[in-house]
Amino acid sequence: MSETGSKPIYTIDAFEHGYQEEGKIFGTECSQCHHRQMTQVLLCPSCGSKALKQIELATTGKVRSFTVQNVPSDEFLNDAPYGYALVDLDDGTVVSGWLPEAKSEKDIQIGDKVQWKKSYKVGLIFEKVQ
Ligand SMILES: [Zn+2]
Numbered sequence: 144m145s146e147t148g149s150k151p152i153y154t155i156d157a158f159e160h161g162y163q164e165e166g167k168i169f170g171t172e173c174s175q176c177h178h179r180q181m182t183q184v185l186l187c188p189s190c191g192s193k194a195l196k197q198i199e200l201a202t203t204g205k206v207r208s209f210t211v212q213n214v215p216s217d218e219f220l221n222d223a224p225y226g227y228a229l230v231d232l233d234d235g236t237v238v239s240g241w242l243p244e245a246k247s248e249k250d251i252q253i254g255d256k257v258q259w260k261k262s263y264k265v266g267l268i269f270e271k272v273q
Pocket of ligand 1: 173174175176187188191
């Protein structure tokens with residue numbers, strides 16, 4: 144018997160449905176140490192426990208750090224330059240994501256409030272909010 148019981152807790156299908164259809168971002172939280180993350184894992188990267196549960200993550204947060212990308216990945220060929228940031232979500236989860244509107248260092252600052260924006264593109268896309 145697994146620590147999480149017989150019910151699957153976190154599937155790619157559930158994640159994609161939430162992300163694309165419901166406007167929700169799902170992640171996992173460790174029942175032992177309460178570490179939260181968006182990336183799908185089988186073991187908690189903090190304590191190694193298998194006792195993970197699916198949680199809905201906050202969709203707003205603040206920029207912890209950022210860089211402006213001038214050499215884009217294929218998905219963002221038409222968007223470069225753009226910001227790429229570490230974001231502290233309001234629930235304490237740290238995620239990384241794109242800020243297409245940040246065309247230079249003048250357009251983004253550490254501490255800026257951001258909101259996740261649904262998109263057909265890969266990864267989390269954020270926009271600044273006042
Ligand atoms: Zn843990």
